[in-house]
Amino acid sequence: MKRKLQAAAVLLVFGVLKLPLEQRVTHDLRTMRLVDEPLHLGVKGNMGQIGLAAAFGGLRGLIATIFQLRAHVEFTRVNWAQVDKYYGFVTQLQPRNARYWEEASWHMAYNAASYYLYNQELKPGLRGQLFHDYVKRGSDILNEGLQLLPDNPRLWQKLGDLHWNRSKDFKAAGDAYWNSFQHGGLNFTERFAAYAYAQSNDPASWTKGYAILKKLYNEKKATPGLIEFLKMLEQNLHIPADQRISDAAPVRKTPDPQAGPQR
Amino acid sequence: MSEASPSSAAVSVAPVRFSPQRVWTLAYATMTQLMRMKILPFLLLFCVLVAAMGFGFSVINPEQQLSQFKTMSLGVLQIFSIVFGIVSTALLLPKDLEDRTLYTILSKPVPRFDYVLGKLLGVLMLIASGLVIIDAVLSLILWVQQSMLFDAAVAQLHTEKQDTPEVVAQMREIVARQGLTWNLHWAVWAIFLKAAVVTTVALLLSCIASSTLFTIVITFCITIIGHGHAMIREFVLQPNLSGTSLRIVSFLLAAICPDLAQFDVVDSVANGEIVPWGAVYEMTGIAALYLTVYLFVTHVVFVEKEL
Numbered sequence: 001m002k003r004k005l006q007a008a009a010v011l012l013v014f015g016v017l018k019l020p021l022e023q024r025v026t027h028d029l030r031t032m033r034l035v036d037e038p039l040h041l042g043v044k045g046n047m048g049q050i051g052l053a054a055a056f057g058g059l060r061g062l063i064a065t066i067f068q069l070r071a072h073v074e075f076t077r078v079n080w081a082q083v084d085k086y087y088g089f090v091t092q093l094q095p096r097n098a099r100y101w102e103e104a105s106w107h108m109a110y111n112a113a114s115y116y117l118y119n120q121e122l123k124p125g126l127r128g129q130l131f132h133d134y135v136k137r138g139s140d141i142l143n144e145g146l147q148l149l150p151d152n153p154r155l156w157q158k159l160g161d162l163h164w165n166r167s168k169d170f171k172a173a174g175d176a177y178w179n180s181f182q183h184g185g186l187n188f189t190e191r192f193a194a195y196a197y198a199q200s201n202d203p204a205s206w207t208k209g210y211a212i213l214k215k216l217y218n219e220k221k222a223t224p225g226l227i228e229f230l231k232m233l234e235q236n237l238h239i240p241a242d243q244r245i246s247d248a249a250p251v252r253k254t255p256d257p258q259a260g261p262q263r
Numbered sequence: 264m265s266e267a268s269p270s271s272a273a274v275s276v277a278p279v280r281f282s283p284q285r286v287w288t289l290a291y292a293t294m295t296q297l298m299r300m301k302i303l304p305f306l307l308l309f310c311v312l313v314a315a316m317g318f319g320f321s322v323i324n325p326e327q328q329l330s331q332f333k334t335m336s337l338g339v340l341q342i343f344s345i346v347f348g349i350v351s352t353a354l355l356l357p358k359d360l361e362d363r364t365l366y367t368i369l370s371k372p373v374p375r376f377d378y379v380l381g382k383l384l385g386v387l388m389l390i391a392s393g394l395v396i397i398d399a400v401l402s403l404i405l406w407v408q409q410s411m412l413f414d415a416a417v418a419q420l421h422t423e424k425q426d427t428p429e430v431v432a433q434m435r436e437i438v439a440r441q442g443l444t445w446n447l448h449w450a451v452w453a454i455f456l457k458a459a460v461v462t463t464v465a466l467l468l469s470c471i472a473s474s475t476l477f478t479i480v481i482t483f484c485i486t487i488i489g490h491g492h493a494m495i496r497e498f499v500l501q502p503n504l505s506g507t508s509l510r511i512v513s514f515l516l517a518a519i520c521p522d523l524a525q526f527d528v529v530d531s532v533a534n535g536e537i538v539p540w541g542a543v544y545e546m547t548g549i550a551a552l553y554l555t556v557y558l559f560v561t562h563v564v565f566v567e568k569e570l
Binding site: 003004006007010011012015016018019021022023029032033034036059060061062064065069096097099103186187 | 518519522533539542552559
């Protein structure tokens with residue numbers, strides 16, 4: 001009995017001493033982005049037993065993958081509400097994984113939105129409304145992800161793609177591409193930011209777009225698309241003739257080329 | 264009359280010192296004992312499962328496939344190592360008692376600490392061997408899959424006339440980040456550290472309890488609580504929250520259980536995060552601390568336990 005009490009005393013003393021150490025190690029690992037923050041209670045409540053097991057069991061990644069596979073099954077059944085629900089769990093379980101935010105948004109803004117847009121069984125007005133709602137949902141998912149990962153160039157790029165291709169909000173697309181480039185995105189995001197600004201209805205955005213394109217032109221990085229948009233902006237912004245570029249406008253090879261991202 | 268007589272020398276037994284050689288012999292014997300429990304076919308089955316998983320996922324993009332493969336296989340590996348560590352440790356002492364092996368060993372000049380340490384090392388050696396084998400298989404599959412997926416992705420880009428150097432470079436970077444890197448081995452190391460801590464807790468409980476089932480159930484409970492340790496600790500350290508009784512219970516849980524979430528780098532590795540040396544040192548250091556203290560407490564309990 002005496003030995004057991006001694007053992008309990010050692011455990012307790014060690015327990016008290018280890019708490020600050022554990023707190024420090026956890027803080028360090030969270031700073032290194034290796035260990036996740038605890039889950040929100042609301043999510044655990046929604047997911048029931050399996051969610052609790054995931055929250056406490058250190059198997060968040062595994063459970064997220066299983067939910068992702070279930071979402072994929074629902075995707076093949078075109079059950080968009082379920083896809084959204086499962087991806088909600090996936091993104092909550094793995095909030096620092098940009099890929100999950102991207103996929104969740106892609107399913108909503110592209111797959112679900114297109115499904116409703118081309119669904120002949122629905123009234124045209126409703127089709128348009130559902131398309132709009134799902135594009136908005138996709139955009140909301142990306143924005144939610146960007147609140148947690150504001151430095152992620154890929155999420156900014158996908159937001160730019162979404163605004164360009166789906167909601168046709170070129171000012172927002174330009175801002176998103178520009179943010180992507182500012183956070184280390186690929187070079188084309190800088191160019192696409194300018195293209196998007198050029199197509200917006202906002203003169204202030206045209207000025208931003210013109211500045212970017214002129215800089216790239218001066219750096220000898222001109223492409224046919226860049227020259228086309230630059231000439232368009234020179235016209236819209238009434239740039240004096242002597243400051244305009246000397247290149248001829250490129251000849252389009254196809255009736256309606258779509259400069260910018262393709263999905 | 265300064266020399267002790269033969270009879271008195273026989274009565275005062277010289278203390279037996281700690282012997283690494285003896286501990287190694289016990290550890291090796293424990294490993295052999297566990298190997299006889301048909302662990303190898305299970306490992307083989309696991310390798311086949313991993314291989315099937317590697318090529319069985321639906322592909323939306325290569326990055327997704329590689330990440331899913333890593334998450335699934337490392338997750339299963341984690342479950343395997345913890346379950347194996349708990350169950351085998353919980354079975355060891357009762358089995359030795361049942362077979363009377365324990366009495367045979369302890370009737371010889373073998374200190375009880377050597378026995379406990381030998382048993383623990385035997386289990387840990389077997390877990391480590393299993394993890395090394397599976398890590399090798401996992402690495403091989405990941406490397407093959409990585410090459411195949413990159414080639415397929417580039418071919419797809421070529422078909423779509425999107426194979427600009429910039430896009431191909433981005434694809435290469437994505438596939439390389441999700442493919443075989445040193446981080447995968449650090450994740451396996453973290454899994455081993457977690458399994459080692461859980462195994463030591465199981466050994467401690469096994470020395471206290473008389474029932475195998477009790478040891479297994481309580482160790483699983485501690486494992487689950489250990490994963491939520493950060494939440495409990497942060498609750499305890501909050502100055503203005505809740506009643507005294509709840510705080511005392513939380514404090515006891517936080518003090519007794521190890522924080523196992525500190526070893527949960529698997530998800531981050533599957534997401535392509537880099538594990539710095541600092542993180543490896545911290546994880547290894549805290550695991551070593553847990554092992555030392557829990558082993559010491561085990562010794563304190565076991566040294567005078569009536570068998």
